[in-house]
Amino acid sequence: MFFNNTSNYTIFTKPKHKPPKPIPSPSPTNISHIVFGIAGSTKTYQNRASYIQSWWKPNKTRGFIFFETLPNNHLPWSNSSPPFHISENTSKYDDYNKHPIPQAIRMARIVYEMFNLIKDNVRWYVLADDDTIFFMNNLVDVLGRYDHEKYFYIGMISECHASNFYHSFEMGFGGAGFALSYPLAKALVKKLDLCLKRYPSLYGSDHIVQSCVADLGVSLTQEKGFHQIDLHNDISGLLSSHPHSPFLSLHHLDVVDPIFPSMNRTQSLSHLMKSAKADESRLLQQTICYHKPKNWTFSISWGYSVQIYEAIFPPSLLQKPLQTFTPWSKSTKPFFVFNTRIPSNNPCENPHVFFFDSVGNKRGDYIVTRYERKRYRGLPACSLSGNHSADFVSGIVVLSPERKYDLIGNRRECCDVLHDMRRNATEIKLRDCFENEILP
Template identity: 55%
Template sequence: MLSGNRIPGLNFINLFTFHNTPFIEPKDDQKSQRSTDTHKLKGHPKQRKDGWMEFQFAEVSAGANGTIKLHYGFSFHPNMDYFDLVVEGIEFRPFDTSTIHVATQSRSLQVDPTNISHIVFGLLGTTKAWHYRKPYIESWWRPNITRGYLYLDTAPTNDLLPWSLNSPPYRISDDNTKLLEKTKHVAPIMVRMVHAVIEVFREEREGVRWYVMGDDDSIFFVDNMVDVLAEYDHTKYIYIGGHSECISSNQIYSYDMGFGGAGLIMSYPLAKMVQKNIEDCFARDPYLNSADKILMTCVNDFGVSLTSHQGLHQIDLHGDISGFLASHPKAPLLSLHHPDQVDPLFPSMDRAGSIKHLMKAANVDQSRMLQQTICYQRKSNWSFSISWGYLVHIYENIIPRSILKIPLKTFKPWYLNSHHPFYIFNTRPVLEDPCVAPHVFSFESVNINENEILTNYLRVVPRGLPACGLAGNHSANLVTKIIVISPVRKPNLNGKTECCDVINTNDARVAKLIMRDCLDDELIA
């Protein structure tokens, strides 16, 4: 009931009534002998169909600017005892939906933005592989900051103990023998991998919005992960993943399947649903021999489809993937996978050292990591293509962005005996043509000051070709170093890439580029 005591601008609700005190009732399918006779007064608690009680505590109208500002709180009478009071939520409803328009957003109430503490990682590995895959995970794992576990098939061997504080804490995967007998599933290794969803959900639930499942060779970019997941409503059933780069892999499995090494991301409600129903999923499809497909089938059968993201990379490729990474899609980089199946990202380093080196740039600015920016030096007819934090290419010709954004085919498909077309994206051939073959400069170091980030790139090897005669014979052979200057702030998220300018230097061996927002009608060609 509305209290008789008033303070200007404040309304008080008395949750205690001396007659016909309402109770939270069972739902319709539960038996009860309790009466729900309550007063029909504004402010008096009334029973909802879902069993909760609710009361109206205010009637408000929007101001001239269309906004409503409310402050609410709870206080308790000093001479009364209270117990079992649970506040589930607050709702805003229009008086008359036929005459009042209520503007809604994706969430009914403003909540604090998603941060790294809301994300839990579940990583699947083996004790044997951890000996050489450990550096991959430690390159991005942040002790006492990132949440999650590494699930091993057996207890760590003595040479892995004491367990490194720079690694995720480990758990031994559950013994699924009885589960396999009950469901008659034919793939125990795949069941173990999918069952990890249950195990990580069991370990970490408080304050969790997202579960990210990966392998012990999955490299995640957690700052970008936070920014991307903050754009989604974590209260909904959401399943995010990436496709394989190869057509054959997607055809063999499914285009509606997220490939697990790239990272499978589930919102809390979806993970909870999987945890509750996973045994039924195993039993319904006992012959599926792919963990990713088992999970996809499970969530699909509950009405949830894949939300694909171009920043999740399975890397179903072999060989030199520099051509692929140098033309990264216009999407935040979220993951890389299969580092053992490709050449080291930096030819002068081994695979583990290459990943560690790449993370030097990522730890300074993940928002620009591998993002492609293109600019031109018209006087020399040069095109510069920056893959921030990784490579810079110089072309001795003016080449439009529509061409440069297509990856150079420096790599091979996952299935070497597959047939053309190989990839889910277009590719450019690698040619010994001085007008289309790039000079390649590799990331060397990064420095940051108050307003700018400087990344330095050094020539990998001489190109070994003459100058491009069609563009005026302006050779870039003298350039040995490129300095890229970018703002400390994140890029402008207006739907466009960043642009850059070439800054004149007194040293022909050094090229300097400065990144900036593109102008409204600026042509990158």
């Protein structure tokens, strides 16, 4: 439209379009974006220091171990351990909070204290116990999949039905460790004292936190790599059939057998870290392949164990752990939240077991791991295999492509038996499965 102001015309024109400024994509999540709050006790730290030191990276990992009192017996403090912090006095909560375990309030408030101690450049707060072992590279990769600017509560329930039944099937168990995104942690600390008053009878700090998170409208996002290990005795059956998911944590190693034969718990953990250092992305990932001339099945738990079965078994069976362990409690059946296989003396069903021994020199683009037999099973050969006994096999070499194993949306790796079993040791090479490959 034109307006006449005697001598000049004023013309209204459409403003030039300006493209929106691009929104910068966030940098990939790294170890510096994660802050750890570790619930500790001066009474137990002497026996658990080696657990924390196995995964803590001085000058790289951020966080604190929270003690109830000054750890005088452990001074001077080791640089290989997390810095310690003395928890706030929680006696002011005694008037309205009679928790079944006195430490529950102190441990629940670690969220509050940790948030106020470190806020800069934080994407995730991870809470755990002082006997929790983390696999840091895998943890960084998994948390990096999620949008840290949204409300996320990431963890895993217990392996034992009784633990979930008596606490919650919606709870990330604190022993396995759980992660809170920064926005969720910020909202949580504002309401934490209200939650302590609202839930006076909950047994554990992790249940208090979960209940408060639920009040904020957030549910647990499960990651199967967090392991509470509410189990007893020999957990090798579980570790040899790990879910197709990054291995993130282990808990309760004090109450299970050492995970490697002829080693104590500290030695076993150190030994597992050797394979983790070689390729953490593949650690405990299960690969299954077959040697048809002898009708043998191989089940590989990378960096931990190899099993030989003298018969052909499908992956759907071997993905079920051998029940070498017992439940935390037998008060609730079924005992476990996953299917298991009962160990058998049938020579066709009882595997020859080889445990991780060492990482060798690379062969071209392949990582070399060796597995050795620790004991003989003392059974005759399986008749289904044509009496092809595997007793003579003393060791197995596994060749793995030297690349990060990406589990997101991928299949398990496949493998080929390279040697025809005429030697005491054999070699297996891992590879990507073919497009339409079906096992066996």
